[in-house]
Amino acid sequence: MNRISTDILIVGGGAAGLSAAVEASAKAKVTNVDDNPNLGGQIWRAELGKVKSSEAKHLIEQIDVGKVQIINNAQVFGSNGVDKLLAETTDGNLELRFEKLIIATGARERFLPFPGWTLPNVLGGGGLQALVKGGLNIDGKRVVVAGTGPLLLAVADYLNAKGAEVLLIAEQTSAAKLRRFARGLWRQPAKMIEAAALRARLVGIPYKTDCWVTSADVSSSSRVLRSVSVFRNGITRTVECDYLACGFHLVPNIELASLLGARIENGFVAVDEFQHTSLENVYCAGEPTGIAGVESSLIEGKIAGLAGSGQPDSARSHFAARDKVRRFGEALNKAFGLRSELKTLAEADTIVCRCEDVKYKQLSEYGNSREAKLQARCGMGSCQGRVCGPATEFIFGWKPGSVRPPIFPVKLKNL
Ligand SMILES: Cc1cc2nc3c(=O)[nH]c(=O)nc-3n(C[C@H](O)[C@H](O)[C@H](O)COP(=O)(O)OP(=O)(O)OC[C@H]3O[C@@H](n4cnc5c(N)ncnc54)[C@H](O)[C@@H]3O)c2cc1C
Known part of the structure; x- marks a missing residue:
């Protein structure tokens, strides 16, 4: 060593x-x-x-x-x-x-489970941005950006500049909360200017509040993303796309x-x-x-x-x-706190812990993250609960379990 x-x-x-x-x-x-x-x-x-x-x-x-x-x-x-x-x-x-x-x-990024969230081409907003920075060609691809937080705008702006066709930015927070947040920006003039410039660059791209993705769907012939279902004001509509970039703040x-x-x-x-x-x-x-x-x-x-x-x-x-x-x-x-409706997006067969393929219906039997870990291996995979932990905390109110070494997977020869 x-x-x-x-x-x-x-x-x-x-x-x-x-x-x-x-x-x-x-x-x-x-x-x-x-x-x-x-x-x-x-x-x-x-x-x-x-x-x-x-x-x-x-x-x-x-x-x-x-x-x-x-x-x-x-x-x-x-x-x-x-x-x-x-x-x-x-x-x-x-x-x-x-x-x-x-x-x-x-x-x-925080991810929340919904039907189809583990499909190919469904990624975190920052994740897709990182792939494009790393060389993925997004030119001409149809992208829906969804979830919550200012990162959605930054991601949409970046993808747009790289030639993607950003069809929609679906922001789960309410218009009222967002207005309150925007009104408070006068205390941060630099932020206000930054936000205004961002909105100007994104003009023409629909930015919808009180709006969230309820499922991502595949075509019948392949397992590749074909469309997403988007909910707003009591109506669900289908948006055909090549990528869904979806993250719920950090x-x-x-x-x-x-x-x-x-x-x-x-x-x-x-x-x-x-x-x-x-x-x-x-x-x-x-x-x-x-x-x-x-x-x-x-x-x-x-x-x-x-x-x-x-x-x-x-x-x-x-x-x-x-x-x-x-x-x-x-x-x-405060502005981008998660609405409670997002707790009910996962269906019985929706995977919550994607490392260990643990489904929502398995988890509903347990009372805390430790039980779910011991009985169903939720959070035991290579991400060590970094993805499913914040999701189960939000959905079930489970406090995260204790942290043990190694905090990241390590090669056996190095352990
Ligand atoms: C995916 C993602 C994309 C983002 N994109 C934008 C954007 O486009 N525009 C914007 O304004 N803000 C963006 N943000 C928010 C931005 O990260 C913050 O505003 C700011 O950069 C945070 O700086 P930081 O130094 O606190 O953390 P970071 O910039 O996250 O730096 C932390 C570093 O520590 C490293 N690290 C963590 N754990 C370990 C470990 N155990 N061993 C070794 N290294 C470790 C990480 O890999 C990372 O390089 C993004 C956030 C995320 C999560």
Whole structure:
């Protein structure tokens, strides 16, 4: 096993991890590990290695001066005592010893089960976007974008720019909630301008609120997606399409923090004003502490990097900005909360845990996630409940079970 030792270890090379690395590297030896081949996280993870955002370029250039040790393609899957993490790399395992740890592991999309959600060409919005960034040709393909949250607009905009025919954006939240959210945007002029520009680029594409997909259907001759059924105002209609991009806002990646024993509150990693977790030498920044967009991740990363490297006064100077973007996050989560009708989309034979093929009717027999895991293997597959866990929490109200190592699948020879 390879071993390295560092003052500050940052897990996650997205907006939060990168800004933490830039600040901390002024005072300490910093190592950043990320499981992707390129830095940038979900939003900036390079289009085939070429980062286009000027903000991301700036951050990555600051890091490039050699002060931060970057380790890509390394997935942290466990710990080895209180000051060491274990990552799987292409060269086998790597032990990462640290004085301070900053967890900046981001978020993932939330999926909810409905008939047909496991069909080929039914993908998460961010998932389809990532495939197109990776080379999938979407030119001329008919796409329905559905679910909830601002990511739907970003995905539709991206696919539209890449030549897709976006037929519909189906947003489950109500028009009233969305209006309230839009009215509150005056406090965030940059967001308002961004939203207006997005809407202008998407002009002509129907954006329907109170609207959701109830099923995805195949043609009789093949198992490929042919159409989706869309519900709105008591009426269900069929929309023929090649792809359905469907995601229900985001779920924080808190597994590493949970594994280490950090306090979790309401599904997020609890931190103090310095982004310090309940563990002595562990900080957390970005989406694991709350879903509030890229600005929030950048500022929280800065604070964690400064605080973790012994610069509390500089960290303090960012508190007001952080509190402002957090308020935006709170408004976001209120506006895009899930409506209860979505709990009833799955039918008896709808698969809920797609790793282990566990159907809805099997799960309705159990009272909590542990029983469902022990009896039906729900959440026991390779995603370790990352997909079905948030779904069963929403549908059945089951609290997530405890997190155990490895938090990601690891090759047997590396275990
Ligand atoms: C699929 C998806 C698509 C998105 N697309 C957009 C978009 O187009 N526009 C937009 O404004 N916002 C988008 N967002 C929201 C965006 O991610 C946030 O606004 C912001 O980028 C979050 O930054 P972050 O640093 O907190 O997390 P992230 O950017 O998610 O960075 C976290 C990084 O940590 C890595 N990681 C996690 N766990 C481990 C581990 N155990 N070991 C090693 N590495 C690990 C992840 O792979 C990731 O690279 C998207 C979110 C998702 C989930």
